[in-house]
Amino acid sequence: MNLDRLPALWADLFRHPTSLPVALGAAIAVLALGFFAYRLLFALLSRAARATQTSLDDLLLRRIRLPARLLVALLALHTFIALRGGELPTLLKGVLLLELALASYLAIEIAETMVIDYWLAERRKVQLPALVRHLLLTILYLVAGLSIVGAVTGVDLVPLLATSTVITVVLGLALQDTLGNLFAGLALHSERSFGVGDWILVDGIEGQVVYVGWRSTRLRTFSGDIVILPNSIIAKARVQNFCAPTRTCARNIEMLVALGAAPEAVERAAQRAYAQVPDILREPPPRLWLAAVTPLFQRYVIKFWIADFERHDLLESELMKAFFRACREEGVALSPAAAQPGLAVDPRILDPRAPVDPTVAPVVLPAIVAVPAAPAPAAASGKADAAAPRQQGRSAEPLPER
Template sequence: MTTISDRLQDAGPGWVVLGVAALALLAMPILRRLLPRGRRHRGGGAVLFLGVSVVLSASAILLGGMAGASLGTLVQVLSVLTLGIGLVAIAGLVVFDLVLARVGVDVPSILRDLLLVSVAVALVMGFLRLAGLDLFSLVTTSAVLTAVIGLALQSTIANVFGGLGLQLDRTLGRGEWIEVGSRVGRILEIGWRSTRIVTKDGDTVFVPNSELVAGEVLNFSRPTGAHRMTVRIGFDYRHPPGQVRGVLVAAVRDVPGVLEQPPPDCGPHDFGESAIVYGLRYWIADFEHDTVIDEEVRTRIWHAAQRAGLEIPYPIRTVISADGGAGETFSQARRLSRTNPAEGGD
């Protein structure tokens, strides 16, 4: 009768796999503490594969034996594969997130994942080939299988290559503010299939990488990060443009968030029915708080106009009667419109 002790003695290689996987799993918390603060959440894949390897190797030892085409052998092969993938993931953490991050080299996440996946796939296929199973020949000789997979993953492959293109040519980067269609947000991460951005309202939007590559994207953070804002406001015709320009430009010079260079400028934008409309242009670098800065600028403009005696006129329209009589002011016309039978008056 074969006892559990005899099976444990026969499963020598299984103990090696179990020991290595357990030690690597125990070392993960220490490794994560050594990573930069913003990268300590990584390593979940390594923990998952190492944990599976521990369970599989322990199961293979209990099932007994490494010889013959037994269930224990199959489980042990799977434990070795998961251990190899887990060790590749740990190597990626050490190289990309610990060593290179310390020297200031930031490898794009999608490029890093592509390298790690390529190494893991090569390791798995090499191990299986040594075991007598050549997956590469099986896939390449099945033209139908290859065509089906290619058609099924067509959009996914387009997004993957789109993400690689964005990472390699550095068109967009993490932390930059962009506008895609009607969506404006800051890039959190460029992943395999999509780019994750967060809006000013705190909502997360996932944009397919193929849309970023093929569509039009407005980058507010490049080339310098400075963004021009414009405020339009009307003043009475009796105020000289030079006086208005001086008051408005002076009002925004000391507003928090408004850049000194390029300096603010102002000029007539349009000659309206009741006022000259001026355009006040100023530059900001903090695009995340552009709304707050714009509100403060408008508040300063109102106070400066009040101190300088600049009148912001109400819309006035002269109405000429059909018989050529005297005109009526806009307020009179508005009173008449309230009694118009077409609008529900008496």
């Protein structure tokens, strides 16, 4: 038998229409053989996937199982239409278009899993940003779609591409803000300034990154609200990442103590406070320094490190409460000078060793009174009368001279 004549015989077979029973029988045979090959192939692949440690092969099999079944069914339909001859050319082209589309989808899915998920993510430990991944897949699907349409229909796509260039210019002018957000998102992904799960401060808004998309980035604030920020704003703003370069972050709190408190006693109180908050990191160790001394109080700054920024408010509160208790134990009085004049203050703040007595009335802080200057040796009676109110309260107007 001359094998060179097989292509001609095959073409001659599909050129002339066959009877309906023959075409239907051939389609059923192709369907049966196709599903047999499908089940055999997936059984072997599933057995091989169970022997591996990664779960990517199982995920890949689940993703391509349905498209493979549809491809087998389309092959059977293609056989039936082709055997019936050229009476349905448009339908045959449509089926061929679907077959090539499914085959392209399977090829791209396999390439995505093997290259991005396995080779880059698992082997090379390189996490490709979601935005870049979606952009690459969009380009691949677009190229595959245009190639399939051009091959099946025979349409020259060059004029279409030229027309699409003009349309692209018009759309680019109309969608400047959207495209700006898109390219800003690409820049954020390429620089990796922050990622999902990081706590950042941007444009005065503090929150945890929950989503980074093509157009916008979403933050969850401490109150649980979702804030949506356009990527173009983030690209232009100053961004502070509390989780970079490591998730360990430092926090500062200020404490005001009485002017007469000994610095050594304040340091002992701080050490007591550190020991009462176990979630504060011991390495690097917490620090305390005297930041300022004023005529009214001493200002100390406590610097400590935490492993989870999300709990910084709670840990700051716990440390301040522990420092307050430690100051009472060390006999260090907290400064009431920062309070407003006339504010009711518990007298135990003024004297930390005072016994706890709920019946004691609060102390009202007086207004700050200026020390009166010594009277002049010789002054007119009118001037002396005018100076008296200013020395007492600095609020009365001087009497006019007569």
